[in-house]
Amino acid sequence: MEKIKRYKAYCLDLDGTVYRGEAPVQEAAQFVSRLQQQGIEAFYVTNNASKTQGQLYEKLKRVGVNADKSRIMSSAVAAAKYIKRWYPGRTVYLIGSDGLKEALDTEGIDCVEKQADIVLMGLDPQISYRKLSRACLEVQNGAVFLSTNQDLAFPSEEGFLPGNGAITAVVSKATDVDPVFIGKPEIHMLEAIQHEWGFDKEEMVMIGDNYDTDIQAGIRFGIDTVHVNTGVTPMDAVMQKDHPATHLLENLSFWKQ
Numbered sequence: 001m002e003k004i005k006r007y008k009a010y011c012l013d014l015d016g017t018v019y020r021g022e023a024p025v026q027e028a029a030q031f032v033s034r035l036q037q038q039g040i041e042a043f044y045v046t047n048n049a050s051k052t053q054g055q056l057y058e059k060l061k062r063v064g065v066n067a068d069k070s071r072i073m074s075s076a077v078a079a080a081k082y083i084k085r086w087y088p089g090r091t092v093y094l095i096g097s098d099g100l101k102e103a104l105d106t107e108g109i110d111c112v113e114k115q116a117d118i119v120l121m122g123l124d125p126q127i128s129y130r131k132l133s134r135a136c137l138e139v140q141n142g143a144v145f146l147s148t149n150q151d152l153a154f155p156s157e158e159g160f161l162p163g164n165g166a167i168t169a170v171v172s173k174a175t176d177v178d179p180v181f182i183g184k185p186e187i188h189m190l191e192a193i194q195h196e197w198g199f200d201k202e203e204m205v206m207i208g209d210n211y212d213t214d215i216q217a218g219i220r221f222g223i224d225t226v227h228v229n230t231g232v233t234p235m236d237a238v239m240q241k242d243h244p245a246t247h248l249l250e251n252l253s254f255w256k257q
Helices: 026-037 053-062 075-086 098-106 129-140 164-175 188-197 211-221 235-239
Strands: 009-012 043-046 072-074 092-095 118-121 144-147 153-156 159-162 204-208 224-228 247-249
Touching: 009 026, 009 188, 043 053, 043 188, 053 072, 053 098, 072 075, 072 188, 075 098, 075 118, 075 144, 075 188, 092 098, 092 129, 118 129, 118 164, 129 164, 144 164, 188 204, 188 211, 204 211, 211 224, 211 235, 235 247
Parallel strands: 009 043, 009 204, 043 072, 092 118, 118 144, 204 224, 224 247
Antiparallel strands: 153 159
């Protein structure tokens, strides 16, 4: 086991770190339980903007993790907090699903069908040419352009399907305007946790399986990182990076405190 210092904010990625699809990563559930026995509640940091905090809470429960719902930081929640902090009182033209709409409602942000101050895009299974056209017109009219994440594709039982990044690219290419992305590897979710709970960066750690999103987010934000070999990026590939994770573990059962 590797000796790692104690932190106050343990920020865990979800898919590939805490679960794989519907299957639990048992070592992660046991790790969270150990933290809770020490009086520490983890944070859960996911690019998934389609699910509500409640839906993510229930999924964590199904894989053996009893989370504090307020500490689930999806890119939808982070986007709503970002807008409330930096664009208070502004209106939003929204492309997205329930998770994003609920996050905006929670922060008291109004959605409008035209003449919006902000265009916010998340994965929308009901996407249409009309919605994309409206988003393009709003951006051309000067609306701030935000998107929850830049994931180009996501896996399904039939194969890879278009992700939010691919759909966002349609509006970006048509308007020649680049959006601000909220999800990992950008720092906004970690920044929201720091801002809301008042941590110092030395007290935070980002834990994940994907070097290009999880670990890069932590590196860019300037906090310690822990790569676990339970998902996307193999450990030997991380070891070859110019900026590897602070610590590399086979799984979270190897974390000694």
